[in-house]
Amino acid sequence: MVQRIDVECKNESYPIFIGELPQKLEFEGSVLVVTNSKVAGIHLRTLLQCIYAKECFVCVLEDGEEYKNIQSVQRILETAFIHKLDRQSTMIAFGGGVVGDIVGFAAGIFMRGISFVQIPTTLLAQVDASIGGKTAINNKFGKNLIGLFHQPKAVYVNPFFLGTLSHREKSSGIAEIIKMAVMFDKDFFEWLSMQNLQGSSLLEAIMRAILIKKEVVVKDELERGVRMALNYGHTFGHVIEKETQYKQYLHGEAVSMGMIMANRLAVQLGYLSVDEEFRIQKILEKNDLPIYYKIPSMESFYQSLFLDKKNENHQIRFILPHNIGRFIPCTHLSKAEIMRTLEEFCDD
Amino acid sequence: MVQRIDVECKNESYPIFIGELPQKLEFEGSVLVVTNSKVAGIHLRTLLQCIYAKECFVCVLEDGEEYKNIQSVQRILETAFIHKLDRQSTMIAFGGGVVGDIVGFAAGIFMRGISFVQIPTTLLAQVDASIGGKTAINNKFGKNLIGLFHQPKAVYVNPFFLGTLSHREKSSGIAEIIKMAVMFDKDFFEWLSMQNLQGSSLLEAIMRAILIKKEVVVKDELERGVRMALNYGHTFGHVIEKETQYKQYLHGEAVSMGMIMANRLAVQLGYLSVDEEFRIQKILEKNDLPIYYKIPSMESFYQSLFLDKKNENHQIRFILPHNIGRFIPCTHLSKAEIMRTLEEFCDD
Numbered sequence: 001m002v003q004r005i006d007v008e009c010k011n012e013s014y015p016i017f018i019g020e021l022p023q024k025l026e027f028e029g030s031v032l033v034v035t036n037s038k039v040a041g042i043h044l045r046t047l048l049q050c051i052y053a054k055e056c057f058v059c060v061l062e063d064g065e066e067y068k069n070i071q072s073v074q075r076i077l078e079t080a081f082i083h084k085l086d087r088q089s090t091m092i093a094f095g096g097g098v099v100g101d102i103v104g105f106a107a108g109i110f111m112r113g114i115s116f117v118q119i120p121t122t123l124l125a126q127v128d129a130s131i132g133g134k135t136a137i138n139n140k141f142g143k144n145l146i147g148l149f150h151q152p153k154a155v156y157v158n159p160f161f162l163g164t165l166s167h168r169e170k171s172s173g174i175a176e177i178i179k180m181a182v183m184f185d186k187d188f189f190e191w192l193s194m195q196n197l198q199g200s201s202l203l204e205a206i207m208r209a210i211l212i213k214k215e216v217v218v219k220d221e222l223e224r225g226v227r228m229a230l231n232y233g234h235t236f237g238h239v240i241e242k243e244t245q246y247k248q249y250l251h252g253e254a255v256s257m258g259m260i261m262a263n264r265l266a267v268q269l270g271y272l273s274v275d276e277e278f279r280i281q282k283i284l285e286k287n288d289l290p291i292y293y294k295i296p297s298m299e300s301f302y303q304s305l306f307l308d309k310k311n312e313n314h315q316i317r318f319i320l321p322h323n324i325g326r327f328i329p330c331t332h333l334s335k336a337e338i339m340r341t342l343e344e345f346c347d348d
Numbered sequence: 349m350v351q352r353i354d355v356e357c358k359n360e361s362y363p364i365f366i367g368e369l370p371q372k373l374e375f376e377g378s379v380l381v382v383t384n385s386k387v388a389g390i391h392l393r394t395l396l397q398c399i400y401a402k403e404c405f406v407c408v409l410e411d412g413e414e415y416k417n418i419q420s421v422q423r424i425l426e427t428a429f430i431h432k433l434d435r436q437s438t439m440i441a442f443g444g445g446v447v448g449d450i451v452g453f454a455a456g457i458f459m460r461g462i463s464f465v466q467i468p469t470t471l472l473a474q475v476d477a478s479i480g481g482k483t484a485i486n487n488k489f490g491k492n493l494i495g496l497f498h499q500p501k502a503v504y505v506n507p508f509f510l511g512t513l514s515h516r517e518k519s520s521g522i523a524e525i526i527k528m529a530v531m532f533d534k535d536f537f538e539w540l541s542m543q544n545l546q547g548s549s550l551l552e553a554i555m556r557a558i559l560i561k562k563e564v565v566v567k568d569e570l571e572r573g574v575r576m577a578l579n580y581g582h583t584f585g586h587v588i589e590k591e592t593q594y595k596q597y598l599h600g601e602a603v604s605m606g607m608i609m610a611n612r613l614a615v616q617l618g619y620l621s622v623d624e625e626f627r628i629q630k631i632l633e634k635n636d637l638p639i640y641y642k643i644p645s646m647e648s649f650y651q652s653l654f655l656d657k658k659n660e661n662h663q664i665r666f667i668l669p670h671n672i673g674r675f676i677p678c679t680h681l682s683k684a685e686i687m688r689t690l691e692e693f694c695d696d
Contacts, residue, residue, distance in 0.1 A: 010359070029661060054661075070418075081489040086659050109457070111657040112484065112495045112571075136460065141429040147460045148496060223460075309459040311434050313377060313402075 003207070007131065007214050009151050009221055016131060016155040016210060021046075021119070025156075027053040029088030034076055034103045036063040039095045039121050042164050047094055047119065057083045061099065065246035068098045068138050070146070076106040090115045090153065096122035096169075097129030097251060101147070104135030108150035115153040121161040123173025123202075124252050127209040128180075128230075130155050132217040138246060142307040143238040149222060157210065159203055167288065172252025174287045175233075177205050179255060180212045182280060183229045186325030188212075193283050228310055229327040232319045233259035239304040240293050249290070256289035265341040266320040269330065276324050295346045298339060305338070351555070355479065355562050357499050357569055364479060364503040364558060369394075369467070373504075375401040377436030382424055382451045384411040387443045387469050390512050395442055395467065405431045409447065413594035416446045416486050418494070424454040438463045438501065444470035444517075445477030445599060449495070452483030456498035463501040469509040471521025471550075472600050475557040476528075476578075478503050480565040486594060490655040491586040497570060505558065507551055515636065520600025522635045523581075525553050527603060528560045530628060531577045534673030536560075541631055576658055577675040580667045581607035587652040588641050597638070604637035613689040614668040617678070624672050643694045646687060653686070 002019030031053040035044060040060045048056065059079040061072050080089070093103035093116060100118050107116035118130035136147025162170065174197055181189035188208055195201045213230070220227040237258030241249060249257075263280055266272035284291055295301045310317040315331045316338070322328040350367030379401040383392060388408050396404070407427040409420050428437070441451035441464060448466050455464035466478035484495025510518065522545055529537035536556055543549045561578070568575040585606030589597060597605075611628055614620035632639055643649045658665040663679045664686070670676040 070422075074418075077487075077494065081487075081493065081655065084654055084662060086661070087657060088660055105457075109453075109494050109496055111493060112482070112497055134460070139425075139429075145429065145459060146425065146457050148457055149460055306432055307429065309435060312436050313434070314432060 005210060005214055007151075008218050009133070012151065014152055014154050016157060016214070018157045018159075018207065018210065020160065021050050021156055021158050023050060024052050025050045027051070027090050029053070029090060030055040030057070030083065030085050031090050031092060032057045032059060032076070032080055032083070032085060033092045033094055034059045034061065034099060034106070035094040036061045036096075036099055038063040039099070043121060043161060044094070055083070061102070065098055065138070065241065065251060068102055068246070070137055070139070072102050073106050073137060076103065077110055080106070080110055085110070085114070087111050087114055090117060092117045092119060093130075093152075094119045094121065095125070096120065097125040100125050100130050101134070101136050101144070104133070104150050104152065105137055105147050108135055108148045113150065116150070118152045118155040120155070120157060122165060123162055123170055123206070124176055126157045126159075126162070127173060127206055128176040128213060130157070131210065131213045132227075133221070134223075138242075142242050142304065143246075145307065145309065157206070159206065162202075168250055168253070171288045172250040175252035175256040175259075175284065175289050177209045178280070178283055178287070179230070179232050179259065180209050182259070182321050182324055183232050183319075183327045184212050184216070184325065189283075189324050193279070197287070228317070228329060229319050231310060232321065232327060233262055235305060235308050235310070235316070235318055236261040238308065239301055242304060243296065243301070253290050256284050257291060257293040259284070260291045261293070261341060261345060262318060262320055264344055265318060265330075265338070266322070268337070268341060269320070271320050271322045271328055273323070276321070279324070280321070293345060295342055298342045298346050301342055302335065302338060353558060353562055355499075356566050357481070360499065362500055362502050364505060364562070366505045366507075366555065366558065368508065369398050369504055369506050371398060372400050373398045375399070375438050377401070377438060378403040378405070378431065378433050379438050379440060380405045380407060380424070380428055380431070380433060381440045381442055382407045382409065382447060382454070383442040384409045384444075384447055386411040387447070391469060391509060392442070403431070409450070413446055413486070413589065413599060416450055416594070418485060418487070420450050421454050421485060424451065425458055428454070428458055433458070433462070435459050435462055438465060440465045440467060441478075441500075442467045442469065443473070444468065445473040448473050448478050449482070449484050449492070452481070452498050452500065453485055453495050456483055456496045461498065464498070466500045466503040468503070468505060470513060471510055471518055471554070472524055474505045474507075474510070475521060475554055476524040476561060478505070479558065479561045480575075481569070482571075486590075490590050490652065491594075493655065493657065505554070507554065510550075516598055516601070519636045520598040523600035523604040523607070523632065523637050525557045526628070526631055526635070527578070527580050527607065528557050530607070530669050530672055531580050531667075531675045532560050532564070532673065537631075537672050541627070545635070576665070576677060577667050579658060580669065580675060581610055583653060583656050583658070583664070583666055584609040586656065587649055590652060591644065591649070601638050604632050605639060605641040607632070608639045609641070609689060609693060610666060610668055612692055613666060613678075613686070614670070616685070616689060617668070619668050619670045619676055621671070624669070628669070628672070641693060643690055646690045646694050649690060650683065650686060
């Protein structure tokens, strides 16, 4: 059974299909499938069997967040130009959040923008990254600092692909599900606390997370308000990813440690009780997510917080939980207040 | 006296001001002025005197179409990150069409898009390139192949800057004015034929060209229909620019030679009379524009035509004059038909 959820955006709407891939995925123009070496080895054949297009090309990137850079974008564009793709062509992002972000960006700037389709293969991409049209790459200044909003033409969420995920990758996706529950839905959080996410309970969690994500995106396509709440844990998490050269942690793992930091700040500011903080920590631990990042240098960590896209006029904007199920954006904190939180993650 | 023309786009409108710069150009966030070495030397002081912002930074690029590449974009972004620009910041494109295209692109992908303002200093940029939100860079495959649509926040057209243009640069801008007349406005063409464009007649030509450009952009923001007519001369012209490494000809000069080629094709297909062809040639010559490009290799010129963004399903789309004042898009030509035109620009 395939379920369909429509994301009604300002300029055009697009469907998210949850379930098996259609037997025929038809395209009018040429198609360029972009994937990574890992996904290609396991699932590419399955995908290519469904694609019906005049021409279909494949571009395989290396696997990992450290390849989410301008060089990968240039490889995709080069392939597209060599095969003479045009404005009627479609790019397909087949992989996790990294592939989705890179391909969305490449499709957004190729000949001033062509269509792309998301076929996410990781839990993280299925519940979060593939929906909402955020595309980006990293650079030496930080994470996702270059990019654009470019909505996909369609998203195909097929839980079948999750069967080959490693335990770490699955946990990484669960971190984003927990994020949405803490920000928007206390009942969902309570329910998650009682589940061992697998089989039908995982499918239910996916569906609920997608519905939350869709609601948020439709309300605030360009992240000027409520959508910022999806950045809970990310302000700190992005710095952790940058400091570890995007190599040591999966994105969801960094977000997990980032949520722990955000919670600490929220407790210090009186938005979250210690008991709630503990409950969030417990659910992260139960899903085998890392919860403690040791900050090597407080000053350098603090400086890196300034390159977050949510900031305004040199003020860091934090998104904090306001009890469980609500959020509060928080700017105008003094350096001392922020340092007080960072200190707790520093051995010195 | 400053005149104001509003460009009503789908998501937001923006004003074009024609006349002197305001004494105070105020901005809420930080400002990054991007210009080239030539314009900086002559006019930067004048501009900086008007800018009122908390912080103002300057990034100076090399002058010339050959610098319209990803490296220049990266220089701008690097400056922006180093000075911690954020989503409230504004970039100002201060220069000709090259600067405008690069800055628009950089602003469009910096943190998924920030505001930018166009202050064009060349005739070509004032009548054409600065209006309509097309941004792009070149790469080894061709011209303007990477980019996006990103509308400026405002455009300031100050004819004062034209005083320091070289004769070639002025002619290059006139080529685009002639383009608009041939495509859309026979009366304007007749009028242009009788003018020596300078002083008040140049100002009138600027105003009429801006009005045409604005009409076209409002009707077809994303170039799916009528806006393609602004590409008259460009299908051939882009190949000329690419073949001469963007160094030998100014953009308008390449467009002039490209219009001559398009006219030849139009005559051969019966859309334009030989007399009309001659009249267009005469007006280009009168304005000291080059009219003959000698094609080094017909086959390679032909192949390069395939990388034009207007193409669809491997068919080259030409925009041809249909008499003077009207246009006709033309696909489905055979290779033989195209080669017949190219032959006339080949000595062999």
